[in-house]
Amino acid sequence: MFKLYCRIYQxxxxxxxxxxxxxxxxxxxxxxxxxxLPEVIKQKGIGCVLLVTDAMIVSLGLTDGLKNALNDAKIxxxxxxxxxxxxxxxxxxxxxxxxxxxxCKGIIxxxxxxxxxxxxxxxxxxxxxxxxxxxxxxxxxVRTTLPPLFAVPTTAGTGSETxxxxxxxxxxxxxxxxxxxxxxxxxxxxLDPMLTIKLPPFVTATTGMxxxxxxxxxxxxxxxxxxxxxxxQIAAKLVFExxxxxxxxxxxxxxxxxxxxxxxxxxIAFTRAYVGNVHAMAHALGGxxxxxxxxxxxxxxxxxxxxxxxxxxxxxAKLADIVGIHEDTDEKKAxxxxxxxxxxxxxxxxPKTIDSLNEKDIPGLVDHAFKEANPTYPVPCIFTKxxxxxxxxxxxxxx
Numbered sequence: 001m002f003k004l005y006c007r008i009y010q011x012x013x014x015x016x017x018x019x020x021x022x023x024x025x026x027x028x029x030x031x032x033x034x035x036x037l038p039e040v041i042k043q044k045g046i047g048c049v050l051l052v053t054d055a056m057i058v059s060l061g062l063t064d065g066l067k068n069a070l071n072d073a074k075i076x077x078x079x080x081x082x083x084x085x086x087x088x089x090x091x092x093x094x095x096x097x098x099x100x101x102x103x104c105k106g107i108i109x110x111x112x113x114x115x116x117x118x119x120x121x122x123x124x125x126x127x128x129x130x131x132x133x134x135x136x137x138x139x140x141x142v143r144t145t146l147p148p149l150f151a152v153p154t155t156a157g158t159g160s161e162t163x164x165x166x167x168x169x170x171x172x173x174x175x176x177x178x179x180x181x182x183x184x185x186x187x188x189x190x191l192d193p194m195l196t197i198k199l200p201p202f203v204t205a206t207t208g209m210x211x212x213x214x215x216x217x218x219x220x221x222x223x224x225x226x227x228x229x230x231x232x233q234i235a236a237k238l239v240f241e242x243x244x245x246x247x248x249x250x251x252x253x254x255x256x257x258x259x260x261x262x263x264x265x266x267x268i269a270f271t272r273a274y275v276g277n278v279h280a281m282a283h284a285l286g287g288x289x290x291x292x293x294x295x296x297x298x299x300x301x302x303x304x305x306x307x308x309x310x311x312x313x314x315x316x317a318k319l320a321d322i323v324g325i326h327e328d329t330d331e332k333k334a335x336x337x338x339x340x341x342x343x344x345x346x347x348x349x350x351p352k353t354i355d356s357l358n359e360k361d362i363p364g365l366v367d368h369a370f371k372e373a374n375p376t377y378p379v380p381c382i383f384t385k386x387x388x389x390x391x392x393x394x395x396x397x398x399x
Contacts, residue, residue, distance in 0.1 A: 003382045006375035013139075014223045014378065020140075021182055022272060025151065025162060029191040029260075031253065034066050034152055037108070037190055038073035044148060046106040048076040050099045052119040053110040054083040060198050062154055063110055078102045083111070083118045086286045086293070088171040089133060092121035099126055106148040109186070112207065113158030113167070113293060116151055120166035120184045123149050133179070134170065139376070142181035151186035154195045156246070156259035157207025157294050159214055159267020161189035169287055175368070176287030185271075191264060193256040201247050204259075205348035208243040209298035211235060211263040212341070216301070217276040218269035220308070220315040222378040231269035233322050238262035240323040240340070247348050277383050278304045280373035281391065284365040289356040298350045303391045305338045311380040353397040362392045 028036060041049060049070070053063060058081045070077045080095040099107070099122055107126075109119030123146035124133055136142055151161035160166075165180045196204075212235075218224070219232035239262045245255035281304070282296035305312060316334035320327070325340060327333040345352075366388040374382065 002374075006382055009375035010222065010378040013376070017223070017272070023182065023185055024268060025186045025189040027189055027191065027264075031194050032192060034190050034192040034195060035069040037066065037150060037152070037188070038069045038075055040188065041070075041075060041106060041148075041150065042073050044106070046075065046148060048078065048102060048104045049106040049108050050095065050102070050104040050122065051077055051079045051108045051110055052083060052095055052115050052122060053079065053081050054115055055081050057081070057111050057115070057154060062195055062198065066108070066110065066152070076102070078104055080118075083115045085114050086169050086176060086290055087114045087118040087121070088169045089121075090171045091118050092125060092133065092168065095119075095122045096125040100129075104147075106150065108150045108152060109160070110152045110154065112153065112155040113160045116153070116158065116160035117166045117168055119149060119151075120146075120160075120179075121168055123147055123184070124166070124179065127183070133168075136179050136181075137177045139180050142179065142183050144183060146183050149186045150188045150190065152190040152192070152195065153260065153263065155199060155203065155207040156196055156256070156263045157210035159211060159263045159270065161186055161191075162264055162267030163271045165271070167283065167293075174287050176283045177372070178283070189264060191257075191260040193253050193260055196256045196260065197250050197253070199250065201250065202349065203294075204247050204250065205243070205350055206292060206294035206298050208239060208246065208259055208262075208294075209301070209345065209350065210294035211259070211266045212239045212243075213278055213297040213301050214266035214270040214275065215239070215262075216305075216319065217278055218266070218273035219319060220312045220380050221273050221276055222380065224273050228269040228273040231265040232273075233319065235262045235266035235269065236319050237322050238265070240344075244344065244347060274377055276304075276377045276379040277369070277373050277388075280369040280377065281365070281388065283372060284368035285354060285357070287368065288361060288365065289354075291354060291356065295350070296354065298345055299352065299354060299395065300391070302338050302342050302345070303394055305341070307383070307387055307391060308381045315380070354395045355397055357392065357396050359393070359396060362389060365392055
């Protein structure tokens with residue numbers, strides 16, 4: 001009965017989704033294109049912006065070119081660089097205070113998924129200053145225009161520069177949840193491969209696998225459209241053709257550029273088609289342990305695909321064809337595709353388990369994942385709590 005309820009809910013939402021005003025961000029791309037962003041901002045009549053980033057990005061000097069260009073364009077720039085992995089409501093409040101006190105009129109999200117989620121949270125607070133952000137978790141709770149938001153990814157994975165979602169952690173409860181509303185889609189995405197060349201190999205690997213997870217979960221889910229299927233296929237092919245090259249040679253600009261495109265296309269796909277049980281499990285780990293989202297997705301992905309079994313063979317076989325895996329049946333193709341994911345993880349030294357995972361925490365993790373996934377995510381197979389439990393048990397490091 002519960003599974004029937006979930007499917008009815010998903011069907012109704014899928015039909016209603018055609019009425020939602022989906023939009024894509026404007027795109028600025030190419031080597032060095034980040035220095036062209038200030039002119040775009042100036043043309044919109046914005047004289048002061050809040051730049052949301054993190055301390056590591058600032059220390060690497062990645063923001064220097066943009067800051068200089070903003071200064072040359074005579075745009076005042078207020079910097080918030082205290083964003084943590086899995087950004088918290090405390091981060092959002094601190095950044096919003098800077099935004100408000102300095103009379104900022106626009107926001108630049110500069111970094112990976114965490115600064116982007118934090119920046120979106122600031123936008124929500126600016127648009128609805130009298131409403132608790134906790135009350136806007138879930139679907140379509142914002143429903144108002146945010147200040148202009150410009151997204152500059154320095155990792156190729158999250159796709160946050162395209163999406164309607166912000167994922168945040170409640171500092172008090174350690175609960176991690178998503179806020180999803182079309183108003184959160186950035187006005188512009190800036191894809192500059194030069195900003196990703198200093199990315200450490202392991203971060204390149206895990207964020208790239210994050211993009212692959214987005215593409216796969218969108219493709220195998222039950223809320224696809226013709227466009228999301230196309231975007232998912234393009235993204236998966238780009239990841240398989242470029243991620244290991246970017247991992248082994250960080251200065252491979254072509255591979256870096258293609259990975260940014262993969263993340264962007266996968267972001268378009270899962271924005272409309274949604275994610276699934278991999279993300280539900282990863283968010284639970286991120287909330288409790290602070291596990292990096294890309295790492296959690298990379299580790300969990302093959303286990304979840306295994307558990308889906310025959311419900312995903314046909315879909316995964318199509319992706320296998322796209323990435324050049326050849327077998328004589330859909331089942332063999334699907335299983336070979338899952339094996340290829342495991343092999344890619346192993347080549348990039350991504351572990352098979354989560355170091356911090358403790359068995360005593362699994363019931364709480366299961367509850368979180370189950371509640372997040374159901375009834376919203378249009379997964380190919382609705383997991384029971386026992387399904388989640390068994391996968392978490394397989395993620396425990398045994399030695």
